[in-house]
Amino acid sequence: MSTDLVVDGMIRTFSRVLRSDDVTPDSDFFELGGDSLLATRVLSAVAREFGPELTIGDLLVAPTPSALAKLIEVELS
């Protein structure tokens, strides 16, 4: 799977969870108003769409679509 596809998937997930049209590859989930409860929806979507079971700790370290995509690729490789 190409990184771009994963980044796009994460942007769609952020947009849906945060109800925002302003998500870019470098948008910080928490700076867009995300919190620990909304994070559970992102983590579920990652597991469902791509497989890796990331935790809230991973999202705090990689809070943007592009950083998350890198993490997902590492997990998949």
Add this chain to the structure above:
Amino acid sequence: MSSPTDSMDITDITDIVTRFFDTARRHPDLIAVRDNDRQVSYAELLDLVRRVAGPLAGPTTPVGVLTSRSVDVVANLLGVLTAGRAYVPIDPTFPAARRGAMLGAAGCGEVIGPTLSDRAPSLDEPVSVTGKTPAYILFTSGSTAAAKPVAIPRTAIAAAVDSLGDLLDVGPGDRVLQFASLNWDTCFEEILPALTRGATLVFDDDAYSGLFPRFLRMVDRQGVTLLDLPTAFWHELVVDLTDDGPRPLPESVRTVVIGGEAARQARFDAWRTLPGAERVRLVNTYGCTETTLVTHAVDLFGPRADPARAGGPIPIGRPLPHVVQVIGDDGELVIGGPALATGYPGLPELTAERFVDRDGGRHFHTRDRVRALPDGVLLHEGRLDDELKVRGIRVSPGEVEAALCAHPGVAAAAVTGHGIGDHTSIVAYVVARPPIRDDLGAELLRHLRATSPAHLVPARVTVVPELAHTASGKLDRRRTHQLHAPQSQPHATETKEAHHVH
């Protein structure tokens, strides 16, 4: 005004530590607590508790206990109580100044934990106490920047735990997940009914990972029978279980307790479609820190629920056996009976304002408005003040405003709640004091993160030219929010949330 309901006789109440000692001696070989590193039997836990209590016995000042999710903290908690002293949980992640203020306000004589301090000699039997001896001192949100302590006496915790244990039928064979942080009183709803009735208390890191597949596998692996979840977390669990068509609950679960804020009708409707939901008790609960754990409960769904309830509004419940309930003319829920706090230590005026003598007994004014349905269950109809619930934790806007106004760059502040997903986050509006700096919002978030616990830090601070006021000149928090809520979030300054799910 309604006439008061009857309450049980408080002379019947056996102290919580006596109950734990009796249970431990009756079931020495059952597993009492399990965490990621180890498990201890009731006999082993009793031994740990007596060793913690030994060096603490004598003085009567409260004991600060640094918390974590572990066997050791449970032993420290019960050891403090066994020594006849009050447990004061201190979150190691809180800013140092806040921790110091909490220890000072509670009058702590010493601090222990989070690991065991193994100092002989151990104490054979619990220190004898009266029912009025404080069991724990916690902090709730007040109207000033200072932490507001609440002292709960031994009688109150014993009465509430008795009622809850009966309500939930806790006993040997039960596995109770310890989900709540040990810094909040909800943890006693899990720890104390379990350890006074021979059940196993389970700590598991997968419970706090924020990932539901892991959470559900953990429930299955540990054979958890009883879950006590903040309503906001339960909402997300239901979303996850129903997102791709309804998925079943783990087989082992027989009861799910929720509480902390209003349950959403849509999530309740979705819950009822889950395979297996009909065999699981879904119990809604209500209570204030000042009235000890839970005062009201009702089965919403499952084997004990009234089928007639399914379509109607979601109630908070009916009073538990130990609770005296009065509904004021303005709809305010007023609580009497043995589960009342002794008050707010060091704050006599505030105590007198909320704890009032009436009908021959002390009563606590909850400021919650309720309405009774014909069968006696109550519906929550809002607050008589502006207090918010943020992921189940009480937040007084005044406390956050006071913390903001303590910064030299702030002339005035208004704080309110903003719905996001199924829950509420805190948003703040501030008027700057000259000289005005461009990065005031970011600076205020840094300031609050350094001085306030995470649940009192707003998700967003917006600098505005002025705040809205009512015709009589009072700050109008909702109107300020309506006037100034940013249309597009990124223009305001945001902050990271607490690093864990409450």
